[in-house]
Amino acid sequence: MIRRHLLGLAAAVALPGIALAQQQQPAPPAWAQGRPAEMASSPLAPHAPRLTVTPPDRIPVNSLRVPEGFQVELWAHGLPGARAMTRGPNGTVFVGTRGIGRVYAVRDNGQAREVSTLMSGLDQPSGVAVRDGALFIAAMHRVLRIDNVENNLQNPQPTDLTSAFGQAAEPHHGWKHIAFGPDGRLYIPRGVPCNICEVPEDRFALIESWNPDGSDRRIEARGVRNSVGFDFHPRTGQLWFSNHGRDWAGNNNPSDTLHVSLRRGENHGFPWCAGGFQDPAVEGRLCSEFPPPALILGPHVAPIGTHFYTGTAFPEQYRNALFVALRGSWNRAPLSGFEVIVVREGENGRLVRESFLTGFRDDANQRFSGRPAGLLTMPDGSLLVSDEDNGAIYRVSYRR
Amino acid sequence: MRGAMLPAAALLAAAFSFPAPAQDATRGAAVAEARQCQACHGPQGRSEIPEMPSLAGQQEDFVTMQLILFREGLRRVPAMTEAARGLTDTEAQDLAAYFSSLPSGPKPDRGSPDPALMARGGEVAASRNCNACHLPNFAGRANVPRVNHQREDYLLHTLTEYRDGVRVGADTQMNGLLYGLTDYDLRAVAHFLAHQE
Structure with missing residues (x-):
């Protein structure tokens, strides 16, 4: 740390002209920060979110592929922006979104799914979690709780817990995935307000946890640029989380990553290191100082849902396997991701990765037909996969 | 490993070539008429009112998205909150198709550049x-x-x-x-x- 400060001081003393020029340079938009000069004319930009209903005949379920013995069907549609999913004790599936500002409730009447909008007009309410019959919703810097939610689907009365949870107001990477841990605490990540930058290490690049009432804040992991998917190992209870690497460092750098938190509060590398990539934009610490990721997921693949399969209907090798929904790249040519993968322990405890749900990405034409985002194991052992681009939920089941 | 590879490939090709666009500029013109969009945004989508945007030749996806943001109360402009009330997705997409189909052009009296x-x-x-x-x-x-x-x-x-x-x-x-x-x-x-x- 001292060395970093010294370096920074030396640079400021030796090169006042550059420091001044940088001060006068306007900030590029967050997604373009850190972009090298040679990429300044790149036409890459984040894909437009789709906020309208995709009619069922335009949802690409028939082109999706799963391993032999599995089948995939359209389970629900008409939920623009469908992202993270969680399930109430009486079977309601709650679905968070970003741009359209809604939280949906999906009821299965046995024949079909009934979709209703539970909340609307919220600022990117992507985090949803259920505890003791209450739905917790995390929007940009707000936390809401709807008690006894499944008996109040038509007239939800949220309690505003925002001040108790004290979330930073900076919007960039401020959208959340949330979940309750086996310790009964609510886990909420706090991404970085930039593409690449140095941040106060107890304020950004964190996964934190709280008591459900917002008391007793605790830092679970540091140096996490933007995690929007995590889960707890069904046997060990360990926190496994995915993380998004920075943009504009090239097509193949850095990789997005999967981590396991072995020591509470440990720093996982941001901003200096991501997936073994020593970031040239930030000096001071080396990749060797940080715990290596559990698995390299690939550049720009954008892991969202990160979910242990807890059912028993899938074959033996999928029990407690980790599914990861790769929403797909924008800052890369050609496209990467746009699939659900499964990560399992292979021989010698090494992690093995396989494609599980594919068919969203059209490599020949460099197009995509959907973006997998949220994952949820159902009581019957099927796996739900939300498609944020088509506002749809697919159901993957196994038939021997 | 991956079952049904061959039929899936055929279906994949079908899924990526959508038959016809869902949105329709002609229907959009009727919606614009009914909702009196032209009263503010101009008869051909070229506004003649200060601080009122022209929509002629505007990007289709952009117009759709803004209409949805107005409808959902996420972009707050009183006149548009009223105008977008109850708009269906299809109506929003039709309106977007209509306005994007109109030729854009500079304000006739924009003056010479300073x-x-x-x-x-x-x-x-x-x-x-x-x-x-x-x-x-x-x-x-x-x-x-x-x-x-x-x-x-x-x-x-x-x-x-x-x-x-x-x-x-x-x-x-x-x-x-x-x-x-x-x-x-x-x-x-x-x-x-x-x-x-």
Whole structure:
């Protein structure tokens, strides 16, 4: 740390002209920060979110592929922006979104799914979690709780817990995935307000946890640029989380990553290191100082849902396997991701990765037909996969 | 490992070639008539009212998205909150198809460019990389709006709203981008963009 400060001081003393020029340079938009000069004319930009209903005949379920013995069907549609999913004790599936500002409730009447909008007009309410019959919703810097939610689907009365949870107001990477841990605490990540930058290490690049009432804040992991998917190992209870690497460092750098938190509060590398990539934009610490990721997921693949399969209907090798929904790249040519993968322990405890749900990405034409985002194991052992681009939920089941 | 590979490939090809667009400009013209869009946005989508945007030739995805944001109460403009009330997705998409199909053009009386404002506006636009998303001719693409041919007074109005955090889009890019610009810089950018072809 001292060395970093010294370096920074030396640079400021030796090169006042550059420091001044940088001060006068306007900030590029967050997604373009850190972009090298040679990429300044790149036409890459984040894909437009789709906020309208995709009619069922335009949802690409028939082109999706799963391993032999599995089948995939359209389970629900008409939920623009469908992202993270969680399930109430009486079977309601709650679905968070970003741009359209809604939280949906999906009821299965046995024949079909009934979709209703539970909340609307919220600022990117992507985090949803259920505890003791209450739905917790995390929007940009707000936390809401709807008690006894499944008996109040038509007239939800949220309690505003925002001040108790004290979330930073900076919007960039401020959208959340949330979940309750086996310790009964609510886990909420706090991404970085930039593409690449140095941040106060107890304020950004964190996964934190709280008591459900917002008391007793605790830092679970540091140096996490933007995690929007995590889960707890069904046997060990360990926190496994995915993380998004920075943009504009090239097509193949850095990789997005999967981590396991072995020591509470440990720093996982941001901003200096991501997936073994020593970031040239930030000096001071080396990749060797940080715990290596559990698995390299690939550049720009954008892991969202990160979910242990807890059912028993899938074959033996999928029990407690980790599914990861790769929403797909924008800052890369050609496209990467746009699939659900499964990560399992292979021989010698090494992690093995396989494609599980594919068919969203059209490599020949460099197009995509959907973006997998949220994952949820159902009581019957099927796996739900939300498609944020088509506002749809697919159901993957196994038939021997 | 992957069952049903061959039929899946055929279906994949089908899934990527959508038969016909869901949106319809002719239906959109009728919706525009019924909702009296032209009263403010101009008979051919070219506004004649100060601080009221022209929509002729506007990017289709952008118009759809803004209409949804108005309907959902996420972009708050009183006149549009009323105008977008109860709009269906299809109506929003039809309206977007209609307005994007109208030819854009400069405001007839936009006047001649002011050299000092053009110079400063060009500098600011270059330094904030406006051309990356809005493209070098500033005609926009998909969810990024056309800003050439737009009314200068509207551009200044909306740029000021973005800078001051009054307006947000589906994301926060424009807020971050305009942070810290002076009123004069915004005037210059608005003037510069309004004079792009």
